[in-house]
Amino acid sequence: MWRGAIDGTQTYGIGTAARDTTWGRRGVAQIGTPDSDVIIGLAGKGLRIKEGTGAKMGVATLAAGTVTVANTSVTATSRILLTCQTPGGTPGFLYVSARTAGTGFTITSSSSSDTSVVAWLIFEPA
DSSP states (O other), X not given: OEEEOTTSOEEEOSTTSOOOEXXXXXXXXXXXXXXXXXXXXXXXXXXXXXXXXXOSEEEEEOBTTEEEEXXXXXXXXXXXXXXXXXXXXXXXXXXXXXXXXXXXXXXXXXXXXXXXXXXXXXXXXX
């Protein structure tokens, strides 16, 4: 059973049972549950994030151990996670060595001969 409220909140239940799940608008450009958790309750399911210009996820290839990623969505407080997808050259440990809000960030390896493909993911603190 589904119910939509005028404030954008949607509640769900099974058949004639009471509605037990709520999803909806949490604020400006925010959607979620009342406790702010997004739960993926089925094995094999997950989040899918669009890649592209200004996206929150992507890949970049190091040249001589560094690459600058142009990305207008990065902020001064962005949390940027990095992981090597395809090792190349002499891989080192990866870190964000610089960032400019609204412009992009730089990924650097501890090895100046690292040519690895690096995946990155940007989160924002609440």
